[in-house]
Amino acid sequence: xxxxxxxxxxxxxxxxxxxxxxxxxxxxxxxxxxxxxxxxxxxxxxxxxxxxxxxxxxxxxxxxxxxxxxxxxxxxxxxxxxxxxxxxxxxxxxxxxxxxxxxxxxxxxxxxxxxxxxxxxxxxxxxxxxxxxxxxxxxxxxxxxxxxxxxxxxxxxxxxxxxxxxxxxxxxxxxxxxxxxxxxxxxxxxxxxxxxxxxxxxxxxxxxxxxxxxxxxxxxxxxxxxxxxxxxxxxxxxxxxxxxxxxxxxxxxxxxxx
Numbered sequence: 001x002x003x004x005x006x007x008x009x010x011x012x013x014x015x016x017x018x019x020x021x022x023x024x025x026x027x028x029x030x031x032x033x034x035x036x037x038x039x040x041x042x043x044x045x046x047x048x049x050x051x052x053x054x055x056x057x058x059x060x061x062x063x064x065x066x067x068x069x070x071x072x073x074x075x076x077x078x079x080x081x082x083x084x085x086x087x088x089x090x091x092x093x094x095x096x097x098x099x100x101x102x103x104x105x106x107x108x109x110x111x112x113x114x115x116x117x118x119x120x121x122x123x124x125x126x127x128x129x130x131x132x133x134x135x136x137x138x139x140x141x142x143x144x145x146x147x148x149x150x151x152x153x154x155x156x157x158x159x160x161x162x163x164x165x166x167x168x169x170x171x172x173x174x175x176x177x178x179x180x181x182x183x184x185x186x187x188x189x190x191x192x193x194x195x196x197x198x199x200x201x202x203x204x205x206x207x208x209x210x211x212x213x214x215x216x217x218x219x220x221x222x223x224x225x226x227x228x229x230x231x232x233x234x235x236x237x238x239x240x241x242x243x244x245x246x247x248x249x250x251x252x253x254x255x256x257x258x
Contacts, residue, residue: 010131011129011131011132011135015132016135019123019127019132019135019136019139020135020139022123022136022139022140023123023135023136023138023139023140023141023142023143024139024143026119026123026140026143026144027119027139027140027142027143027144027146027147028143028147030061030119030144030147030148031143031144031146031147031148031150031151032147032151033061033148033151034055034061034147034148034149034150034151034152034154034155035151035152035154035155035158036155037051037055037061037064037065037068037148037151037152037155038051038052038055038151038152038153038154038155038156038157038158038159039155039156039158039159039162040065040068040072040155040159041054041064041068041152041155041156041159042156042159042160043072043159044068044069044071044072045071045072046068046071047160048153048156048157048160051152051156052149052152052153052156054067054068054152055148055149055152056149058084058088059114059115059117059145059148059149060084060087060088060091060117061117061148062087062088063083063084063085063087063088064084066080066083066084066087066215067080067081067083067084068080069083069215070083070215073215075210075213075215076210079210079213079215079216082216083215083216083219086216086219086223087219091116091117094116094117094118094121095113095116097121097125098112098116098121098124098125098137101124101125101130101133102124102130102133102134102137103130104134112137112138112141114145115137115138115141115142115144115145116141117141117144119140119141119144120136120137120140120141120144121137123136123137123139123140124136124137124140190225190229190232193225194221194222194225197221197225198217198218198219198221198222199218201214201217201218201221202214202215202217202218205217
């Protein structure tokens with residue numbers, strides 16, 4: 001049966017519950033990681049309110065870790081913000097793909113923009129119809145948003161209670177956390193080469209530039225590499241590049257974009 005709005009087949013209750021369960025599971029797994037960000041944020045010199053504000057307003061894990069990483073290294077806030085912005089540009093690509101798929105207007109589109117992350121995108125583009133994509137997007141996005149922010153608060157309060165982070169080795173946790181985010185992408189040879197070149201450039205600039213500049217330079221290496229190899233497939237991307245091709249139908253799993 002088709003929906004009265006012409007948005008494809010109506011979503012039966014059992015299918016809806018299944019998608020919501022999947023979204024909540026992703027939200028629980030991803031949101032729990034916010035505890036580490038909260039602790040690392042206060043270790044980098046932010047207070048609890050600032051750390052929680054980052055999760056509430058920025059809400060993009062890799063960019064948040066990048067920002068506190070620059071601050072922890074003694075870099076200027078503007079350098080950290082620029083680094084975070086560069087990492088967050090992938091969300092623009094996700095938004096271009098999701099806008100016609102979800103087809104929301106007005107305040108709904110504006111509200112959905114805050115939930116555009118890797119997980120909500122991946123749980124949307126794989127669906128067989130617009131109603132299913134919307135349920136996948138909302139259940140995952142809201143679950144991650146709520147749990148990530150709650151976990152950030154818990155981690156920040158706990159980190160503040162610990163006192164001096166250097167006594168527990170938390171001052172090294174920023175780099176370790178960011179490396180953990182990067183590690184799965186190194187399965188691809190192109191990404192390994194890009195990472196090595198970026199690291200080499202960053203290390204060469206550490207003695208001669210202010211903190212934060214080496215990180216920006218390494219990010220520039222990644223941008224150049226991406227521009228030069230933009231047609232090459234990256235098997236480590238989530239969602240994959242085929243899911244981000246605007247207007248192109250992609251069939252995977254249960255279906256493709258309507």
